[in-house]
Amino acid sequence: AQKITQTQPGMFVQEKEAVTLDCTYDTSDQSYGLFWYKQPSSGEMIFLIYQGSYDEQNATEGRYSLNFQKARKSANLVISASQLGDSAMYFCAMRVGYSGGSNYKLTFGKGTLLTVNP
Amino acid sequence: DVKVTQSSRYLVKRTGEKVFLECVQDMDHENMFWYRQDPGLGLRLIYFSYDVKMKEKGDIPEGYSVSREKKERFSLILESASTNQTSMYLCASSDATAFLYEQYFGPGTRLTVT
Numbered sequence: 235a236q237k238i239t240q241t242q243p244g245m246f247v248q249e250k251e252a253v254t255l256d257c258t259y260d261t262s263d264q265s266y267g268l269f270w271y272k273q274p275s276s277g278e279m280i281f282l283i284y285q286g287s288y289d290e291q292n293a294t295e296g297r298y299s300l301n302f303q304k305a306r307k308s309a310n311l312v313i314s315a316s317q318l319g320d321s322a323m324y325f326c327a328m329r330v331g332y333s334g335g336s337n338y339k340l341t342f343g344k345g346t347l348l349t350v351n352p
Numbered sequence: 353d354v355k356v357t358q359s360s361r362y363l364v365k366r367t368g369e370k371v372f373l374e375c376v377q378d379m380d381h382e383n384m385f386w387y388r389q390d391p392g393l394g395l396r397l398i399y400f401s402y403d404v405k406m407k408e409k410g411d412i413p414e415g416y417s418v419s420r421e422k423k424e425r426f427s428l429i430l431e432s433a434s435t436n437q438t439s440m441y442l443c444a445s446s447d448a449t450a451f452l453y454e455q456y457f458g459p460g461t462r463l464t465v466t
Contacts, residue, residue: 243392269454278444279457325394329453338383338402338446339410339454344394 236261237337238326238343245348247316252253254301255311257326266330268309269340270300273323282324285309316350355379356458358443364464371430373461377441382448384426385455386410386418389440401426402448433465 237260247253259268285293285300293300296304301310313320322349327340354466359374375384385400387410399418407418415437418450419427428435440462444455 239368240394267452269452270367271457277460277462279444279455281454281456284452284454327395338448339385339397340455341397342387342395344392 236263236266236328236330236341238328238341238345240326240346242346243344245346247313247348247350249318249350249352250315252314253313253316255324255326255348257309257310257311257315257343258305259326259328259345261328261330263330266328268300268302268313269327269329270298270309271325271327272320273325274319274343275322279325283311313348318350318352321348321350355439356443356445356456358441358458360460360461361459362462362464364466365430365433366466367434369430371433371463371465373428373441373443373463375426375428375445375458376439377426377456378424379445379447379454379456380423382423383446383447383453383455384420385444385446386416386426386428387442387444388412389442389460395442398407398428403412414415433463435465437463438465439463 239258268285272280283295290342299312323345326343356377386398387395401420417429422442443458446455
């Protein structure tokens with residue numbers, strides 16, 4: 235069974251500083267994908283960034299980067315230059331395999347609530 | 353832009369009522385999902401569907417059923433609502449032909465069962 239662990243229920247960061255949100259995963263499959271989603275107080279889940287298990291480079295999307303350490307089974311999200319609008323719940327998720335059917339499922343962690351202070 | 357809509361943002365129902373939560377996506381996605389979100393528990397998959405009339409149980413299907421008669425619509429049914437089904441319900445869809453299979457979410461329905 236797959237499992238995602240986010241050990242930080244809440245995090246605080248000063249505006250303009252960088253912050254790292256932790257995510258570790260557990261799977262016996264070799265093919266998997268890791269996702270980060272943002273959920274603002276409005277409730278809608280927003281896809282941020284993706285890392286495939288065979289990707290050799292860490293994924294980056296603007297101010298978001300994913301620190302992927304395969305041997306440690308970690309996929310931490312790094313947000314650079316935090317903004318007040320980054321205050322939200324952040325979820326790490328994993329999909330196993332690529333061939334369809336139940337491989338379309340995502341397993342989510344419990345989330346980390348990030349608060350950006352002015 | 354992918355759009356996933358849910359029939360209600362807020363819903364209040366009584367114990368024992370039959371409750372229908374509707375989800376519609378406009379991007380011709382094959383896959384659709386229903387999650388519930390509770391504080392401290394993250395998102396948990398209730399049911400998903402990867403084709404019309406096809407469904408698979410997720411992690412917490414007890415007390416729920418689903419229906420997918422058309423590709424764009426996926427309904428979650430609470431046959432007899434109970435107070436422990438008070439929660440935020442999120443619908444999502446994904447493209448089975450896309451490389452990432454990333455899921456696109458609706459705004460959520462906050463259901464209260466009294």
